[in-house]
Amino acid sequence: MARRDVLVLGAGIVGTSIALHLAKRGVSVALVDKRGPGEETSYGNTGVLEGNTLFPHAFPANAALLKIALKLAPEANYHFAALPHIAPYLFAYRANSAPEKRMEFAEAMRPLFSRAVAEHEALMQESGSTRYLRKEGWIKLYRSESAFASNARELEVAGKYGLRYSVLDTDGTRALEPSLAPVFTRSIHWPEAATVSNPLMVTRSYAARFGTLAGVTLTGDARKLRKTADGWRIDTDEGALDVKEVVVALGPWSPDILEPLGIKLPLAVKRGYHRHYAPKGNAGLTRVIVDTENGYCLAPMEQGIRITTGAEFADRDAEPTPVQLDRLMPAAQGLFPLGDPVEAKPWMGSRPCFADSRPVIGRAPGQSGMWLAYGHAHWGLTLGPVTGRLVADMMTGTTPFCDPAPYRAERFGA
Numbered sequence: 117m118a119r120r121d122v123l124v125l126g127a128g129i130v131g132t133s134i135a136l137h138l139a140k141r142g143v144s145v146a147l148v149d150k151r152g153p154g155e156e157t158s159y160g161n162t163g164v165l166e167g168n169t170l171f172p173h174a175f176p177a178n179a180a181l182l183k184i185a186l187k188l189a190p191e192a193n194y195h196f197a198a199l200p201h202i203a204p205y206l207f208a209y210r211a212n213s214a215p216e217k218r219m220e221f222a223e224a225m226r227p228l229f230s231r232a233v234a235e236h237e238a239l240m241q242e243s244g245s246t247r248y249l250r251k252e253g254w255i256k257l258y259r260s261e262s263a264f265a266s267n268a269r270e271l272e273v274a275g276k277y278g279l280r281y282s283v284l285d286t287d288g289t290r291a292l293e294p295s296l297a298p299v300f301t302r303s304i305h306w307p308e309a310a311t312v313s314n315p316l317m318v319t320r321s322y323a324a325r326f327g328t329l330a331g332v333t334l335t336g337d338a339r340k341l342r343k344t345a346d347g348w349r350i351d352t353d354e355g356a357l358d359v360k361e362v363v364v365a366l367g368p369w370s371p372d373i374l375e376p377l378g379i380k381l382p383l384a385v386k387r388g389y390h391r392h393y394a395p396k397g398n399a400g401l402t403r404v405i406v407d408t409e410n411g412y413c414l415a416p417m418e419q420g421i422r423i424t425t426g427a428e429f430a431d432r433d434a435e436p437t438p439v440q441l442d443r444l445m446p447a448a449q450g451l452f453p454l455g456d457p458v459e460a461k462p463w464m465g466s467r468p469c470f471a472d473s474r475p476v477i478g479r480a481p482g483q484s485g486m487w488l489a490y491g492h493a494h495w496g497l498t499l500g501p502v503t504g505r506l507v508a509d510m511m512t513g514t515t516p517f518c519d520p521a522p523y524r525a526e527r528f529g530a
């Protein structure tokens with residue numbers, strides 16, 4: 117029987133970063149996944165490290181909601197069949213979109229967002245993967261003055277936190293990104309965000325670095341986790357493993373092992389799609405572009421220009437329905453010279469989301485020797501390394517670098 121101090125379940129960016137931070141402190145760690153590191157949600161995202169983020173995505177209001185209900189909106193889609201299960205989440209999400217709740221989120225999450233880019237850069241330096249990092253910020257485009265004006269509160273709060281940004285006109289934006297067509301009136305450049313050109317390779321490089329620190333990566337099904345007299349046991353493809361403590365970092369799959377243990381936290385998923393396109397001629401992008409009114413992003417990746425969609429409210433395991441890509445394509449083609457798609461069909465992933473948009477990071481309620489780190493919503497790539505540091509602080513008895521109370525599972529009354 118193999119023994120380790122800690123088992124980390126889930127080798128997405130969150131679990132891999134936790135495993136690496138623990139290994140750096142001399143803890144003997146096994147990282148278990150049914151697939152290779154970074155191959156699920158952590159593969160398919162937009163690649164933005166959102167150091168600038170203040171507010172969560174708001175529940176759509178009035179006209180936008182009607183357009184979504186009529187299935188006409190590019191920014192969101194939903195499955196009728198899922199509505200009965202996700203209705204409690206949707207109501208709670210709407211309640212959390214009140215101005216004071218959004219401000220609460222900004223305050224609770226600032227300690228994580230403000231360190232996120234630096235934490236990634238440190239891991240990239242030690243894992244030899246800085247070539248994927250671009251510290252050029254990202255740009256949010258506004259086609260109408262009214263859309264731009266809706267950011268007034270965010271800009272005011274950015275000032276309060278000393279976050280840098282530049283408001284640009286069409287020419288100023290095209291000076292930074294000459295391949296964009298002048299179909300927008302304004303943009304905001306947020307230089308304190310960064311982007312990565314291959315999120316999969318970033319997670320893989322952190323996993324490789326974990327291996328050089330005597331970390332062990334195993335293949336196995338997390339649902340085989342069992343409680344023992346003095347810890348936890350899992351049967352992996354490489355044999356049984358006994359550990360003292362376990363960290364659940366299974367992203368959208370975390371409820372699969374938590375609910376049978378009686379830990380029922382109100383996680384929902386916002387599914388999202390991507391597809392790569394070859395740019396036409398010598399067109400290109402230096403940074404991620406958000407077409408705010410159409411709810412999609414253009415991300416320059418090693419594979420091509422990755423178009424990523426907004427949220428689809430559906431059951432995690434329901435068949436993919438990438439209709440948002442069809443709806444947004446006319447706007448995207450009018451904004452950037454997109455050539456042929458690179459893949460035969462789009463990729464789909466599931467953002468693991470709580471209604472208050474905060475992750476759960478901390479001890480599992482009612483299960484000794486179990487820790488939770490999941491529910492990072494739209495920001496799991498951003499927050500993986502900083503979550504790794506926080507979990508390692510808590511598990512090794514170091515004073516946490518920030519107050520972890522806002523991320524406790526108990527906030528749901530568990």
Ligand SMILES: Cc1cc2nc3c(=O)[nH]c(=O)nc-3n(C[C@H](O)[C@H](O)[C@H](O)COP(=O)(O)OP(=O)(O)OC[C@H]3O[C@@H](n4cnc5c(N)ncnc54)[C@H](O)[C@@H]3O)c2cc1C
Binds near residue numbers: 372
């Ligand atoms: C379209 C889209 C765009 C996004 N853009 C961004 C962005 O620009 N910036 C950002 O910060 N975030 C972004 N996100 C969110 C981000 O990708 C996620 O929050 C993040 O990847 C979650 O990481 P994770 O490690 O928690 O989960 P995952 O990466 O999903 O990892 C979970 C792991 O658990 C494993 N697993 C599942 N079940 C089992 C089992 N039974 N046994 C063993 N292993 C199992 C899986 O194989 C997987 O490797 C985006 C998401 C989407 C969908």
